[in-house]
Amino acid sequence: MRIRITVxxxxxxxxxxxxxxxxxxxxxxNELSEVKVTTATRTERVLSSLPLPMTIIxxxxxxxxxxxxxxxxxxxxxxxxxxxxxxxxxxxxxxGLDAAYTMILIDGVPLVGRSSGxxxxxxxxxxxxxxxxxxxxxxxxxxxxxxxxxxxxxxxxRPKKDMFSGSLSYRxxxxxxxxxxxxxxxxxxxxxxxxxxxxxxxxxxxxxKSTPLKNVEPFYNFTIQPKIYxxxxxxxxxxxxxxxxxxxxxxxxxxxxxxxxxxxxxKEWNSQLKFEHKWNxxxxxxxxFYATNYKNxxxxxxxxxxxxxxxxxxxxxxRPEVRTTLSLxxxxxxxxxxVSYETLDRTYFEKQVNFNSQYxxxxxxxxxxxKWNILAGFRYDNHSEYASxxxxxxxxxxxxxxxxxxxxxxxxxxxAPDFRQLYFDFTNPSVGYTVLGYNVAEDxxxxxxxxxxxxxxxxxxxxSDPLQPxxxxxxxxxxFYKKNKLRLDVNAFYNSIENLIDTRVVAQKTNGxxxxxxxxxSKIFTYGLxxxxxxxFTKDLSVSFGYQFLTAKDKSVLDNFENYQYIRNSDLQTIxxxxxxxxxxxxxxxxxxxxxxxxxxxxxxxxxxxxxxxxSKYGMYDTNGNQILDKxxxxxxxxxxxxxxxxxxxxxxxxxxxxxxxxxxxxxxxxISNLAGRQLFARIQYxx
Amino acid sequence: xxxKIFTLSLLALFISTxxxxxxxDKNTVAPVVTTKVxxxxxxxxxxxxxxxxxxxxxxxxxxxxxxxxDNWDIAFRGTSVIVNGGTKISATDAGEPERKGQGAVSIVSxxxxxxxxxxxxxxxxQDASGASAFPSSGDNVxxxxxxxxxxxxxxxxxxxxxxxxxxxxxxxEFLSYYKDAPAxxxxxxxxxxxxxxxxxxxxxxxxx
Numbered sequence: 001m002r003i004r005i006t007v008x009x010x011x012x013x014x015x016x017x018x019x020x021x022x023x024x025x026x027x028x029x030n031e032l033s034e035v036k037v038t039t040a041t042r043t044e045r046v047l048s049s050l051p052l053p054m055t056i057i058x059x060x061x062x063x064x065x066x067x068x069x070x071x072x073x074x075x076x077x078x079x080x081x082x083x084x085x086x087x088x089x090x091x092x093x094x095x096g097l098d099a100a101y102t103m104i105l106i107d108g109v110p111l112v113g114r115s116s117g118x119x120x121x122x123x124x125x126x127x128x129x130x131x132x133x134x135x136x137x138x139x140x141x142x143x144x145x146x147x148x149x150x151x152x153x154x155x156x157x158r159p160k161k162d163m164f165s166g167s168l169s170y171r172x173x174x175x176x177x178x179x180x181x182x183x184x185x186x187x188x189x190x191x192x193x194x195x196x197x198x199x200x201x202x203x204x205x206x207x208x209k210s211t212p213l214k215n216v217e218p219f220y221n222f223t224i225q226p227k228i229y230x231x232x233x234x235x236x237x238x239x240x241x242x243x244x245x246x247x248x249x250x251x252x253x254x255x256x257x258x259x260x261x262x263x264x265x266x267k268e269w270n271s272q273l274k275f276e277h278k279w280n281x282x283x284x285x286x287x288x289f290y291a292t293n294y295k296n297x298x299x300x301x302x303x304x305x306x307x308x309x310x311x312x313x314x315x316x317x318x319r320p321e322v323r324t325t326l327s328l329x330x331x332x333x334x335x336x337x338x339v340s341y342e343t344l345d346r347t348y349f350e351k352q353v354n355f356n357s358q359y360x361x362x363x364x365x366x367x368x369x370x371k372w373n374i375l376a377g378f379r380y381d382n383h384s385e386y387a388s389x390x391x392x393x394x395x396x397x398x399x400x401x402x403x404x405x406x407x408x409x410x411x412x413x414x415x416a417p418d419f420r421q422l423y424f425d426f427t428n429p430s431v432g433y434t435v436l437g438y439n440v441a442e443d444x445x446x447x448x449x450x451x452x453x454x455x456x457x458x459x460x461x462x463x464s465d466p467l468q469p470x471x472x473x474x475x476x477x478x479x480f481y482k483k484n485k486l487r488l489d490v491n492a493f494y495n496s497i498e499n500l501i502d503t504r505v506v507a508q509k510t511n512g513x514x515x516x517x518x519x520x521x522s523k524i525f526t527y528g529l530x531x532x533x534x535x536x537f538t539k540d541l542s543v544s545f546g547y548q549f550l551t552a553k554d555k556s557v558l559d560n561f562e563n564y565q566y567i568r569n570s571d572l573q574t575i576x577x578x579x580x581x582x583x584x585x586x587x588x589x590x591x592x593x594x595x596x597x598x599x600x601x602x603x604x605x606x607x608x609x610x611x612x613x614x615x616s617k618y619g620m621y622d623t624n625g626n627q628i629l630d631k632x633x634x635x636x637x638x639x640x641x642x643x644x645x646x647x648x649x650x651x652x653x654x655x656x657x658x659x660x661x662x663x664x665x666x667x668x669x670x671x672i673s674n675l676a677g678r679q680l681f682a683r684i685q686y687x688x
Numbered sequence: 689x690x691x692k693i694f695t696l697s698l699l700a701l702f703i704s705t706x707x708x709x710x711x712x713d714k715n716t717v718a719p720v721v722t723t724k725v726x727x728x729x730x731x732x733x734x735x736x737x738x739x740x741x742x743x744x745x746x747x748x749x750x751x752x753x754x755x756x757x758d759n760w761d762i763a764f765r766g767t768s769v770i771v772n773g774g775t776k777i778s779a780t781d782a783g784e785p786e787r788k789g790q791g792a793v794s795i796v797s798x799x800x801x802x803x804x805x806x807x808x809x810x811x812x813x814q815d816a817s818g819a820s821a822f823p824s825s826g827d828n829v830x831x832x833x834x835x836x837x838x839x840x841x842x843x844x845x846x847x848x849x850x851x852x853x854x855x856x857x858x859x860x861e862f863l864s865y866y867k868d869a870p871a872x873x874x875x876x877x878x879x880x881x882x883x884x885x886x887x888x889x890x891x892x893x894x895x896x
Contacts, residue, residue, distance in 0.1 A: 568841075568844045572863040621836065623841075625842060625843050625845075
């Protein structure tokens with residue numbers, strides 16, 4: 001109810017302000033909508049006329065917020081919620097879809113290394129980001145698998161004209177956290193280069209001082225990203241983009257009351273070679289070769305320094321792609337073709353596994369009149385391990401007038417069964433249960449049977465048909481409004497997801513534990529509304545408000561509710577509940593909102609940036625015996641978080657910044673492991 | 689005078705008839721009583737990657753207590769529950785008792801008090817080699833295991849109708865797997881202590 005009132009109040013207020021005479025032309029909100037974006041269509045498009053729901057984060061917004069890692073800046077956006085998984089990695093939830101369904105790109109090429117479906121986003125530093133483009137909704141028509149919930153593209157800085165400039169910065173924060181950045185940009189005639197280096201270290205944090213384990217153990221990492229550009233001519237340009245990342249973290253565990261300690265290391269490199277070729281005014285091509293390797297090694301030793309456990313993960317992706325855009329009058333036809341070769345070698349896999357796929361995509365950007373823009377496209381993926389996928393998409397933008405446009409899109413998204421779901425072979429050493437990937441399950445079960453380890457096998461289980469990819473249909477309907485000082489963005493979305501892969505018991509072992517494998521089980525749907533507005537009260541004060549309403553439910557629960565209608569009350573007695581008592585999926589809040597104030601005091605060259613975030617209650621597990629989340633379960637209470645940063649510019653070159661993340665020190669140690677408490681920070685930056 | 693005697697004899701006849709009726713009423717069957725049993729300790733050895741062993745804890749509904757002879761109806765070891773009918777699930781398991789009775793189990797979804805009719809006899813299953821009559825996985829297993837909190841919670845709305853070793857019927861609902869049945873068990877709760885409700889039908893009717 002409170003959120004509703006706030007929404008109406010803001011909308012009403014905006015109406016009053018807009019109807020007043022505008023004396024000074026405020027350029028800020030207008031500038032943002034005229035930014036050219038590339039992720040949604042793989043071509044340059046103006047944001048305001050894009051028929052897809054898209055959010056941009058500018059480098060200015062990133063600097064003013066004072067954050068240092070990608071997960072931190074993403075969590076501040078409307079409709080993006082950070083969810084920690086069991087290993088502590090934070091994944092992003094978009095439109096109600098889990099972290100495994102969002103593709104993360106750096107300069108247009110994907111990051112790999114999802115050991116349990118989630119990418120560790122804290123491994124991307126924000127020090128050299130030009131812009132972050134977030135496309136929401138199924139984008140498999142351009143990007144293929146994993147782009148089911150959307151795509152996030154981190155675009156790094158690139159020198160555009162002859163220059164030599166750079167910046168050095170150092171930031172120190174609570175928990176002995178240090179972040180040091182260097183960014184150098186140089187261009188002279190045909191050559192250009194960009195060198196970015198970042199070092200980050202922290203002591204981690206501990207919400208529960210009674211255990212020797214911390215929520216996040218101490219770690220340090222460094223990133224080096226050298227990029228070289230060479231312009232053969234105006235029409236042929238070469239980019240060589242490399243990124244190296246190295247992280248080392250203390251690894252600690254307590255198993256059966258024994259203390260174990262060791263290290264965990266992450267090493268990653270991405271290498272992109274790209275030619276930008278302008279054949280003529282009508283034809284433009286890009287030839288790209290991308291290779292990336294992600295490695296993760298960890299070990300644990302006991303108190304006598306004897307090795308207890310070690311794990312490794314080594315993933316390669318090699319992906320050449322060629323894409324061409326034909327400009328025909330007002331329209332653009334884009335096509336691309338590529339090959340993807342992926343290998344993974346890790347503990348709990350019997351041997352290294354390979355994925356081979358080829359893909360082709362086509363997109364038509366059609367502007368029949370000045371008011372209409374139609375985007376139609378599809379992608380076809382041919383894969384060695386699962387059924388080929390055809391992903392179409394259709395989006396329409398109608399410009400009602402100069403200030404207002406309507407947009408709508410329908411698209412198909414999919415996520416292929418990943419390596420783990422197909423090839424895993426893991427037995428938990430302390431509890432004794434076994435998890436088998438779908439493709440290896442049949443053979444391994446027969447092997448376990450011969451060894452006499454199986455008590456019984458669940459009847460009706462068959463591995464003869466290949467595991468299907470998870471697929472979704474996504475519908476968006478939204479508006480885009482900008483006039484003078486106000487910018488408003490509303491998007492209603494619906495996702496219907498089928499063939500979700502989840503674990504099921506396939507056999508019982510003689511040690512009393514179960515054997516699990518992966519199957520296409522569930523059907524879920526999510527729907528909601530995302531609202532974003534920015535208003536420039538004066539040229540010094542700008543306020544933005546964002547809100548998302550989300551419902552995410554399991555369709556099979558609703559269809560078979562008689563299996564879930566009984567719960568245990570606090571006296572442990574069984575009572576019956578109604579279908580309308582079903583709350584939905586775990587870890588999804590119905591309401592999330594944010595308010596951001598950006599205030600400039602030009603006389604003293606100071607910027608004040610205050611952000612307040614709200615997340616409404618959500619459930620983590622079933623707590624009353626019916627295996628689903630209903631309104632009688634125990635919920636994590638909703639909470640507010642406040643981030644403040646104040647930046648002061650001294651002369652042209654220096655910037656001082658101080659602030660606090662989680663200003664009011666909100667924590668919920670038992671239920672929320674990724675909220676660290678208040679972090680104060682101070683930063684100094686030198687620009688030249 | 690004649691009317692008076694007539695009325696008195698009529699009254700006497702009426703009273704004796706009514707008296708007879710009261711005696712007939714005393715022959716109807718009393719309703720079954722729900723009994724709550726707490727803290728039936730069901731230890732097991734092994735588990736955690738080792739083969740499971742140890743004696744099953746045997747319980748009799750008619751005697752409403754743990755028994756050590758063959759007159760048991762239901763037995764527990766860790767999360768495993770067995771009936772006194774059919775054959776041993778694992779022939780090499782020394783702690784598993786031989787089945788000496790006609791025991792079987794049928795699963796009904798619903799609220800305990802509302803389960804009054806016996807399920808059809810075709811729905812009853814006995815323990816067999818390699819397969820326990822009490823499902824150990826799937827929709828009808830009696831518990832849920834939460835992989836993140838490691839808590840075992842008794843599923844709501846599952847009523848197990850047990851045919852006892854001697855052919856009588858009882859209905860059982862598991863309430864908790866932890867000592868003293870805490871409403872919200874946590875990592876400090878002591879496991880393998882069963883708390884359950886049961887109602888035993890001692891007569892030969894087909895309802896509870």
